[in-house]
Amino acid sequence: MQRIFLRGCAAGFGLLLSAAGVLAAQAQSVSHVGNLTGNAAAGAREYRRYCVGCHGQAGDGLGENAMWVDPRPRDFTAAVFKCRSTPTGTLPTDDDLYRSVTRGFVTTNMPSWEPLTRQARANVVAYIKTFSSRWSQGPGTPIPVPPETPATMESILHGRQLFQSMECWKCHGAAGHGDGPSASTLTDSKDNPIRPYNFASGSRFKCGDSNADLYRVFMTGLDGTPMPSFADNIQPNDAWDLVHFLRTLQPMPSPEAALWQAWLPGHAGELKPIGPD
Amino acid sequence: MTDWSVKRWRTLLLLSGSLGLATNLAAMGPAGDLERARYAMYVASLGGVVSTPTEYAGDMHANAAIPAFARKYNMPCSACHTAWPELNAFGQRFRDRGYQLGNDRDSPIWVNPSYIPFAIRTTPGWRMERTTNQPVDAGLGTTEKTITQSGFDISGADLLMMGTLYKNITFGFVPTIADGEGVGIEAAFVRFDNLFRSTWANLKVGKFEMDNMLSEKRGMMLSSNGAFYQSYHFVAPGDGTTFGLGDNQIGAEWQGHSDNSYTRLTLAVLGGVDGTPGLPEGKSYDGMFAASQAFDMGNLGLQRIGLYGYLGHRPTSFETVGGEPVPGTGTDNKPFSRFGAVGDFFLGNLELIPLVMHASDDKDLAGGTQDATWNSGLLEVHYYVSPQLVFTQRSEIIRMSQQALPSIPDHKGNIDAFTFGYRWYPIMFSRAGLAMVGELSFTKTIGTMPLSGDGVGLDPLTDDTAVKSTSLLIAFDFDF
Numbered sequence: 001m002q003r004i005f006l007r008g009c010a011a012g013f014g015l016l017l018s019a020a021g022v023l024a025a026q027a028q029s030v031s032h033v034g035n036l037t038g039n040a041a042a043g044a045r046e047y048r049r050y051c052v053g054c055h056g057q058a059g060d061g062l063g064e065n066a067m068w069v070d071p072r073p074r075d076f077t078a079a080v081f082k083c084r085s086t087p088t089g090t091l092p093t094d095d096d097l098y099r100s101v102t103r104g105f106v107t108t109n110m111p112s113w114e115p116l117t118r119q120a121r122a123n124v125v126a127y128i129k130t131f132s133s134r135w136s137q138g139p140g141t142p143i144p145v146p147p148e149t150p151a152t153m154e155s156i157l158h159g160r161q162l163f164q165s166m167e168c169w170k171c172h173g174a175a176g177h178g179d180g181p182s183a184s185t186l187t188d189s190k191d192n193p194i195r196p197y198n199f200a201s202g203s204r205f206k207c208g209d210s211n212a213d214l215y216r217v218f219m220t221g222l223d224g225t226p227m228p229s230f231a232d233n234i235q236p237n238d239a240w241d242l243v244h245f246l247r248t249l250q251p252m253p254s255p256e257a258a259l260w261q262a263w264l265p266g267h268a269g270e271l272k273p274i275g276p277d
Numbered sequence: 278m279t280d281w282s283v284k285r286w287r288t289l290l291l292l293s294g295s296l297g298l299a300t301n302l303a304a305m306g307p308a309g310d311l312e313r314a315r316y317a318m319y320v321a322s323l324g325g326v327v328s329t330p331t332e333y334a335g336d337m338h339a340n341a342a343i344p345a346f347a348r349k350y351n352m353p354c355s356a357c358h359t360a361w362p363e364l365n366a367f368g369q370r371f372r373d374r375g376y377q378l379g380n381d382r383d384s385p386i387w388v389n390p391s392y393i394p395f396a397i398r399t400t401p402g403w404r405m406e407r408t409t410n411q412p413v414d415a416g417l418g419t420t421e422k423t424i425t426q427s428g429f430d431i432s433g434a435d436l437l438m439m440g441t442l443y444k445n446i447t448f449g450f451v452p453t454i455a456d457g458e459g460v461g462i463e464a465a466f467v468r469f470d471n472l473f474r475s476t477w478a479n480l481k482v483g484k485f486e487m488d489n490m491l492s493e494k495r496g497m498m499l500s501s502n503g504a505f506y507q508s509y510h511f512v513a514p515g516d517g518t519t520f521g522l523g524d525n526q527i528g529a530e531w532q533g534h535s536d537n538s539y540t541r542l543t544l545a546v547l548g549g550v551d552g553t554p555g556l557p558e559g560k561s562y563d564g565m566f567a568a569s570q571a572f573d574m575g576n577l578g579l580q581r582i583g584l585y586g587y588l589g590h591r592p593t594s595f596e597t598v599g600g601e602p603v604p605g606t607g608t609d610n611k612p613f614s615r616f617g618a619v620g621d622f623f624l625g626n627l628e629l630i631p632l633v634m635h636a637s638d639d640k641d642l643a644g645g646t647q648d649a650t651w652n653s654g655l656l657e658v659h660y661y662v663s664p665q666l667v668f669t670q671r672s673e674i675i676r677m678s679q680q681a682l683p684s685i686p687d688h689k690g691n692i693d694a695f696t697f698g699y700r701w702y703p704i705m706f707s708r709a710g711l712a713m714v715g716e717l718s719f720t721k722t723i724g725t726m727p728l729s730g731d732g733v734g735l736d737p738l739t740d741d742t743a744v745k746s747t748s749l750l751i752a753f754d755f756d757f
Contacts, residue, residue, distance in 0.1 A: 050356050053352055068351050115366035119573075
């Protein structure tokens with residue numbers, strides 16, 4: 001009788017521990033996006049409907065479609081994210097993840113999920129955070145984005161010089177087509193081949209449409225890819241100049257591209273080609 | 278379904294075209310008994326001609342769920358469908374964008390060259406159809422009996438070819454095949470998307486499903502009675518207007534939408550032929566509009582309300598040669614209209630879709646001394662247990678408010694229809710789809726044959742008789 005009692009106590013204790021574990025997991029499995037609180041349990045349903053085919057049941061990026069998708073789906077168990085407002089090596093904020101879900105990633109298989117309700121997207125963010133214990137440490141602190149400097153020809157030309165001196169061209173190519181001499185050797189953190197961004201092909205940048213979004217890419221880097229953070233190597237004003245130059249490589253209309261197109265015909269001969277000295 | 282309901286439509290149109298339409302229009306057609314008789318014969322033949330392509334317009338599958346898109350984009354059915362074939366908000370935007378995700382990878386140049394934007398859908402199964410009060414011979418007279426049929430059957434097949442020719446240029450081509458019915462073209466169009474870099478400028482030309490917020494082509498129900506909306510195809514007693522709001526039409530459509538497709542607006546100019554190619558009637562044009570707005574209601578989900586309208590014209594007289602009407606010379610166009618509102622409301626996993634409509638046919642089209650008018654309403658309910666199991670129910674009524682002839686009983690033509698069903702998807706992935714379907718559907722029509730059901734499909738002997746039709750369907754709906 002005593003043995004049965006002890007076994008019952010042990011079983012009860014086990015159940016309590018399990019319940020505590022579930023509660024603890026749920027406690028961390030929320031997201032805060034504006035005035036919304038995302039719920040992981042609800043997010044699991046959305047994830048099953050929309051995300052599981054690529055990202056997999058376990059969130060490991062090994063969904064049944066993963067082998068057909070290039071670039072490969074994000075592995076949420078690693079909790080390494082490209083598009084962040086936080087310093088390199090840190091976790092993104094809930095807002096960062098929410099924006100990624102909402103925006104999608106141009107030139108990849110990840111679409112914009114903007115038609116989903118805001119609550120549904122916040123729920124998905126909460127659920128994504130259940131796949132890795134890294135989330136127990138919390139996100140990094142968003143980097144400051146200083147006011148943008150004026151987009152002038154001087155700024156664009158200085159950005160062009162930086163594109164040369166910082167050797168951006170080695171990966172992204174002289175014309176920004178993603179075909180630099182190092183491009184074919186690059187791999188991501190999972191040893192999958194990865195292509196540098198082709199500025200001429202996309203209608204927008206992967207991490208956002210605005211110049212501030214592009215600024216953040218320099219300063220935070222794209223974790224899990226060869227694109228490093230330049231926060232320790234570049235001053236904010238220089239970073240804005242680089243942003244202005246990169247806008248001229250894109251096919252869409254922009255103030256920087258308009259300036260460049262107006263200036264270039266009379267000055268093309270003055271430009272030193274980008275590439276090896 | 279291609280076979281099942283199409284048979285009803287052909288019968289209906291042949292009967293209405295050959296009998297009611299001919300008789301009624303003959304009475305008000307060109308002057309002179311002989312000319313009226315010839316005109317009636319022409320209209321009757323037109324009814325038969327129209328029935329041939331229209332039987333494919335009655336196909337409830339076409340334009341439904343298209344796993345070719347799932348294969349192209351490596352996404353499961355559930356990404357675009359609440360439960361296929363019904364679109365969810367994400368699928369609606371995908372469609373509004375011209376079947377493009379908008380990730381700069383939509384042009385065929387980005388797809389494996391062996392990819393073909395082709396899918397097929399068909400439904401084998403078992404069904405039972407029962408219709409009461411069907412006239413049958415009895416000695417020298419006629420009596421009424423209940424006709425019951427049952428057995429294994431197959432639907433026709435829809436070949437769904439849709440995709441992009443180039444970035445922002447979309448095409449659609451949907452031939453349908455039905456055993457013994459031949460091949461028809463359900464849809465054939467080209468669409469220019471995002472003109473002037475605006476989501477508000479999309480132009481589609483060809484034959485296509487109109488932008489009905491409650492789409493019949495993507496309906497959940499498949500039985501003979503339940504596969505279509507009575508409101509979309511109702512014809513008033515004695516009326517011969519060849520039009521179905523659910524039928525694909527030929528014309529040009531301008532469609533605009535907000536970036537997330539919460540706001541949608543559509544205007545279309547359509548040939549007045551109910552989707553029949555060949556300019557058989559004349560110079561009449563129809564106009565259609567649809568507008569809807571969705572609201573983000575947090576945990577409840579996305580709620581959408583919409584308005585729609587259709588203003589059509591049909592000729593009432595033709596030029597003749599040798600006394601015979603000349604096809605394509607129709608004049609004296611008379612109007613008909615359909616206006617209403619529709620909603621799509623979510624309460625978590627419960628979806629409620631109400632629709633109301635007011636309809637009017639000019640007296641010259643309705644074959645009477647006054648316009649025929651009626652009202653209809655329906656409520657369709659879906660409960661999504663999961664993306665792979667949905668229970669469905671629909672209740673629909675149609676009430677005549679004014680008969681074209683005062684001598685016709687007020688309630689003749691009234692309809693009550695109810696459908697109960699489920700769809701279970703044992704597989705749900707990005708290559709194909711299979712649904713196991715169970716459905717029970719009832720209709721009651723007063724004084725007329727049912728719009729559906731697989732009975733004999735004849736009017737009862739008296740105007741007051743209620744004809745009850747029952748459909749039971751157990752089937753495998755697959756899409757590859």
